[in-house]
Amino acid sequence: MNTLFPIFIKLDQVQTLLVGGGNVALEKLQALVQQNSAVQLTIVAKEVSTAVQLLAEGYAGINIQVRAFKSADLDGKQLVIAATNNPVLNEEIRECTRARNILLNAADKPDLCDFYLGSIVRKGNLKVAISTNGKSPTIAKRLKELLNEVLPEEIDETLELMSQLRDRLKGDFDEKVRTLNAHTKSLIGKDED
Known part of the structure; x- marks a missing residue:
């Protein structure tokens, strides 16, 4: 059973650490910047690929430090992504994040993860x-x-119209929900009770 609780994180307001500089780190970096170009991210790795360096150059909130990971890298961080192929280092990062109550994602290591991407x-x-x-x-x-x-590509127009409608609605919460439900039920072609 999937017991995960989905959340959406404002990456421009959360200090994130990415440990690793190879292909897996590049994949994680691409995912982060695609979702929020203002991501606040520190990348730490002994070796950082040219592709990671080039991608990071385009974002003011990304800082690369070419060196080994140390526990002090966790200072001020709320999220950590371990993208290394070093099981000993991944376990060290896991222990450090757990001791500091920092959430960890370890690429391809579900047992070490607090969250998945x-x-x-x-x-x-x-x-x-x-x-x-x-x-x-x-x-x-x-x-x-x-x-x-x-x-449909037009879904964003629908979202904007629904936002405007929600802002204009008067009455109590239940009445607003009924009105919004009436306007959205045609989107999925299903009657609501």
Whole structure:
């Protein structure tokens, strides 16, 4: 059973550490900057690939430090992503983050993770996160492709109109919910009780 609680994090307000500088780190970096170009991120690795360096150069909130990880790197951090192929280092990072109550994602190591980075579908202001509870990133990727195809590009216009309607509604909470439900039920072609 998937007991994960999905949340959306404001990466421009959370200090994040990425440990690693190779291909897996590049994949994680791409995911982070795609979701928020104002990400506040420190990258620490003994070796940092040219691709990671080039991508990071385009973002003011990203700082690269080419050196080994040390526990002081966790000072002031709220999220950590370990993207290394070093199991001993991953375990060290796990111990350090646990001692400081900092959330950790360890790439391809579900047992070490406090959270997973799901597949993301984004259409304007609509964002859908997909999780397979760490079981199959490939299935999550295929579902992402499917949702990207079936969600209309116009969904952002609908979201804007619904936001305007919500702002104009008067009455108590229950009445507002009933009105909004009446306006949105046609989106999925299903009657609501």
